[in-house]
Amino acid sequence: MQRFAELIERLEHSRGNNSRVQALVDYFEQTPGATAAWALQVLLGGARRRLITGRRLRQICLEAMPLPEWLFDDCYAQVGDSAETIALLWHQHVDADWGPNADQPLQVWMEELLPAAAALSDDAQAEAVRRLWHGLSPQQLLVANKLLTGGLRVGVAQGLVVKALSRFSGLDEALLQHRLMGGFAPSAAALAALLAPSDGDDTGEVPSRPYPFFLASPLQELLPGDAGDWQAEWKWDGIRGQLIRRSGQGFLWSRGEELLHEAFPELISAAAALPDGTVIDGEVIVWTADADRPAPFNVLQRRLGRKKPGSKLLAECPAAFVAYDLLELGGEDWRPRPLHQRRTALESLIQQLPETADAPGAGRLRLSERLTLDTWEQLEPLRQQARNAGAEGLMLKALDSPYLNGRKRGHWWKHKLDPHTLDAVLLYAQAGSGRRANLFTDYTFGLWNGNGVLVSFAKAYSGLDDGEITALDRWIRAHTTERFGPVRAVEPLQVFELAFEGIQRSTRHKSGIAVRFPRISRWRRDKPAGEADTLATALALLEQAP
């Protein structure tokens, strides 16, 4: 634990990716397999199970300390993180001697010490947790608490971890990325398998294993070459997925590498129609059989909100898998082939599927339509039709492009519709957490209703730069009219332009509407609050929405 805590600290202290990669390489070189496997699991974000809640840890801490609860809350407000608050307070309370637990390797913590404490309850649990804390430095205690609450975020992107593993093992990054897809089991054997020399073809080695997703970058300038060198498709507003048929089984993965079998049984059935050794990249979306366009995202959200949908929901919100690309065919990895070849094969594959209505999952596999784009002049008019088609924009893919790993610029571009915007008035503010602790960075905005009253309709957290955040924080402190716990009501004077993707009815806000992905696009210091937008304007957008 001591060494893992040191690694976390070193990663926090190093600036620049090179020194972070070096810190990781050093750690892997000096750490035995079983422990390194757990460290890798944590670094990849795979150890996020909450064994104990933050609230319970707080209680366990307070029980042993002569501090009133309100004082803990004041400390939390300063720190912005309960695991860290406890670490600092515990250090205040107990003189940290080097305890035996600090010497236990991470593997023992993860496999024995933490689960054992989590399995207990009441006083026995409190005592066990405090025994774990005993003798940890504040940094070690922080890491231990984060592992208990499943909240450890190291701030090192997966790409850097893979780079370090690659440097450590001499294996190709793309191979490691692929081997890591679909999750990693933290054991010495799994780590050895991950880092084993490659015979060049890992395809289908693990039937469920998906390929790393290839991601598009936002289009910023006109593309080189003829429009005819590019494949144009709608950018669908669902969730990206990978549908696999191997060894007589179907698998559906989200981009977040979660298995979606139970949530989308109709798509698993549909996969049964695919020949063995097939992998398709596409979009999971709600699309009723006779509709000319998919249902909006909030309908899909109803499905995503259920682990296991009932028959009524399945009938009301039927899912489809809109196929974009073919990654594997006949058990062969097709990713290195050019897009036009993959596309032709994908088209014939989908067209050969049984069309009969009684076939399981019939019509659930759809081909993402290829749009006509002969000249660049057609691009903008095409994009403007996206909303009508129920899409959020266009995708442009180079016809000769291979299917790569992650976000590599140059081959795939997304060209989204411009977001909607509304000018709204700042009503409430709340302090953020982490590096935003102590700064008012969580804002609630309102629009004017018909009676000249501002009603809240959106919360936004992003879009301001550091200078603006500081200035607004100062303004909020000086213009607070009321406090409700951590929330401050402010004088309704500041206007912000909010950008968002979609709008729907909702009871979450007083206005009766809610917007999707709201963010601040501009601070309208030039605009008096009286000239901010009205609820009527927002409702008009709702009417336009598909």
Added chain:
Amino acid sequence: MLPHDGLLQLTPEGLYCPAAAAWIDPWRPVPRALITHAHADHARAGCGEYWATAVSEGILRQRLGATINLVPVDYGALHRIGEARVSFHSAGHVLGSAQIRLEAAGESWLVSGDYKRDADPSCAPFEPVTADVFITEATFGLPIYRWSPGAVVARQIQQWWQGAPERASILFCYAFGKAQRVLAELAALGIDDEILLHGAVETLMQPYREAGVPLPPTQPLSALERRDDLAGRLVIAPPSAHRSVWMKRFKEPQTAFVSGWMAVRGARRRRGYERGFVLSDHADWNGLLASVKDSGARQVYVTHGSSDVLARYLREVEGINAEPLAGPFSADEDAAHGA
């Protein structure tokens, strides 16, 4: 709020003692000012008469003007000013810092100024003083703040600096107080490498050397040739130089900030330093509680930082009459000086 008939009152100019016809660390020019220490948010220019410790005289004249009318006093000496008896007692904050005790009409008040109770080789140690009423600062008035000894932090700084022989190490410290404390702590570890200083730190070295504080050899950075190699050198600079054009002189330096605020990770990340070393010239939570108890005061007023938190804790948990004292006491240590 202070009582109307108390020994001290709060006026727009600051804390005022009618019996002495004097203000303590006034915010505006007044005829007579009693100065706890020479930091800019406590010692302001334009007053008719200054009373301050003799040790702080050099720095005060440097900052407020050589010709100010200043009455130097020794720690512990009792002076009659008007109807009041006034004494200055070491606060352990920076060179020449004092708590000020006033007594008149059978009542005694103690104003802490800024103080710390930890050992500091660059200034006289904190002296516990008793009084009926105690006005204390609470910059770090939360139990998350607990300081390690300066020698421990100096060892961390040494390891950080000497662990990067291929880069320059820039250590950001407040120019007056913290910078000299760090230098003195390094000297106490036996370090005699020459340390480079930003101009703002250099200016304050002479008063410290004159006061006999043991310090390692130093050199202003400006005295070096532009092409001189700075790899492996330790440079001490004020936080205002961070990310300024001054930094262009360095190729890929490592940077760290020395401050009590660095105890919290979010605060460090927000400021964009690679490392934070937790070293403060203010009292930590235990230091604040100990000072309140040592004062034996029947009434405590709390200024700065977490004043309402400390006051509530004293009231509800320790059973001591305490309340926060509102006023333009600087709350933002970063803007003002060494935390």
